[in-house]
Amino acid sequence: MxxxxxxxxxxxxxxxxxxxxxxxxxxxxxxxxxxxxxxxLPPAFWHWxxxxxxxxxxxxxxxxxxxxxxxxxxxxxEVWELVDxxxxxxxxxxxx
Numbered sequence: 001m002x003x004x005x006x007x008x009x010x011x012x013x014x015x016x017x018x019x020x021x022x023x024x025x026x027x028x029x030x031x032x033x034x035x036x037x038x039x040x041l042p043p044a045f046w047h048w049x050x051x052x053x054x055x056x057x058x059x060x061x062x063x064x065x066x067x068x069x070x071x072x073x074x075x076x077x078e079v080w081e082l083v084d085x086x087x088x089x090x091x092x093x094x095x096x
Contacts, residue, residue, distance in 0.1 A: 009089060013082065016082045020075050020082060023072070023078060024071075026068075026071050027071030027075055029068070030064055030068035030071065031065055031069055034062075035065060039061065039064060041055060
């Protein structure tokens with residue numbers, strides 16, 4: 001397995017912050033759209049009406065809601081890691 005290269009601290013924090021905001025925004029948007037039944041499919045998908053009915057039905061909305069909640073949970077874990085890295089960096093932990 002190749003050795004992983006470590007990113008500089010600023011790039012690591014920037015990527016983690018962007019990933020946190022992406023996951024939080026996407027999770028909240030998808031959860032809200034699924035909860036209130038506002039999910040829409042592009043017209044290209046309507047060539048397969050059975051698939052569209054499955055995606056727009058109650059099971060499809062439940063899957064979209066679950067995916068949105070998983071994204072929000074992933075955002076929580078991402079901000080946990082982000083704060084952990086910042087605290088370790090600025091508290092000068094000798095173990096890191």
